[in-house]
Amino acid sequence: MQGVVHHVAKDSLPIINFNEKLVTLERASFDVFDLKQQKNLASRKQFPVILAFALTVHRAQGQTLQNVEVDSFSFFAPGQMRDTFVMPSVECSPPDDPTDQDPDDTYICMDMDELPVLASPWDIFEFQTENKSAPFMSDISPDFFVSLPLEDHVNYLYYNVDAIVSAKLDNSDNWINAYTKLNEFVLSDKHILSIQKLFKVNNINKYQNKLSTKIVFWLMNKEIEKKAKAVTAKQITDIEAETSIEEELSSAGKSKIRYLTGACVQKITKRLKESVLRKMGQSTKKSKLAMRMDYKKQCLLKQFRISELDVADNDESMVEIDFKQGPSRGLTIPNDSVFNFFLSLHSVLQHKLSLKQMHLYLEDLHNHCRNAVDNDDVLIGKWISLFDIQDDGKIEDELFLTLIMELYRDVTEHFIRISFVDSLKYFKRTIPRKRIF
Incomplete structure (x- = not known):
């Protein structure tokens, strides 16, 4: 809006003439905002007016002016309006038809260069919801x-x-x-x-x-x-x-697997025994059924154990155990079928616990291993083959199959956690450490 100063004095507010209308100006607050610090650096009150400078159309032609007020009242020949807006970067409003413009009206021309755009694939409503x-x-x-x-x-x-x-x-x-x-x-x-x-x-x-x-x-x-x-x-x-390359375990490796197999069987057996003892004093139908199921699981695990005397003298895994710790003194020794099952379990887990896999699935590594074990049909088949189950569709065999699959999850879960800890230790050693001088 363009105006002319009508009256100004030292102890009074200025009066401006805007289109024959006298307006008394009040002081307005202006802030200096820093974009980097995102805060106001200064604030002051002043009259909201600025000095205006007049240029003829021909004097302004060729210049790039961001904000311009155009007074078309004094145009006296066709084409003078075109000279004002010859730059393609200028868009003006209003009027639609300059001949209909009131001579006393002025309007603003702003720099509206066409900005380069690329269609965004993201939904702006998601941003609206988040903020x-x-x-x-x-x-x-x-x-x-x-x-x-x-x-x-x-x-x-x-x-x-x-x-x-x-x-x-x-x-x-x-x-x-x-x-x-x-x-x-x-x-x-x-x-x-x-x-x-x-x-x-x-x-x-x-x-x-x-x-x-x-x-x-x-x-x-x-x-x-x-x-x-x-x-x-x-x-x-x-x-x-990638094709998984099966590596032959050393005698020390087989010894560790046999030892961990016995530890898993012993741990789950102890847990089931404690569960049976806790539920013996309970009289509800549900607790009695759960107690019988845990007791059956405990009995199933007992058939996995054999005496140290039944192990072949030339078994390299037992030789390694005897060499390291002497007599086992109550160590649970699994039979060969169970031992071979845990060797297969170890093979599946080692493929899922490689360095590449750990880098890729580190935040969800346990579930990654758990899903691999639960979805391996060959491994589940080896587990079921350890038990004498008849595939004749009887309800007793269906319950028995459910029982051994629960046992499968318990035993493998304990072994997964042990393997998980060992692999993390190795993974930690491979991470470069900051040198301290």
Whole structure:
């Protein structure tokens, strides 16, 4: 709005003449907002007016002016309006027809360069849901998120984010450079201009800037998630395509497996025995049934044990145990069938606990191993073959099969945890440590 100073004095407020209307100006508060620190550095009160300078159309021709007020009252020949708006980067409003414009009216021409855009694949409503309680969303209406200006703005932001993440990001230095470029863009004049265009203002506030900045980093995080999923999917495909090479266990390795087999059987037997003893004093039907089931499991495990005297003298696994600790003194010695089952179990777990697998599934490694054991039909078949079960469809055999499968999960779970701990120890030794001088 253009006006002329009507009256100004030292001890009174200035009076401005706006289109023959006298307006007394009050002081307004102005803040200096720092984009980097996201806070007001200074605040002052002053009259909301600035000096205006007049230029003729021909004097202004060829210049790039961001904000211009055009007075068309003095135009006296056709074509003078065209000379004012010859630059393709200028968009003016109103009027639709300059001949209908009132000579006393003025209007603003703003720099509205066409910004490069790239269609964003991400749904902005997800961003709205994630940040609905944020302070910068308090003044934003729901209709704003379905508006075309916001869609264009998001596409412009995505264009810049895509240009950054499309570079080769194969080491930490490149990632640091990528985030440096992202911060430079957020603080750049291009970004500020795009926010001004979005909200149709000359001076943006901190919440408008915060909204756009949050969208930038949200788009960046989405692109990083997409890249991470692609890398993980490729690693999973490569690992699954690898052929597992069976390595022959040494005598020390077989000795450890036999020892752990006995420890697992003994541990589960002890746990079932304690469960039976706890439930003996209970009189409910459910507790009595559970007690009988645990007792049957305990009896099934007993058939896995053999005496040390029944082990062949030339068994290398027992030779190794005798060499290391002498007489076992009550050590549970599993029979050969059970021992071979645990060798197969160990083979399955070692394939799932390789260094590549641990790097890939470290956060969910236990479930990864558990699923591998539960879904291995060959391993389950070997376990069932340890028991005398008839496949004749009788209800007793179905209950018995359910019983031994519960036992399968208990025994293998204990062995998984032991293998898990040993593999983590080895994995920890392979991680480079920071040298201390």
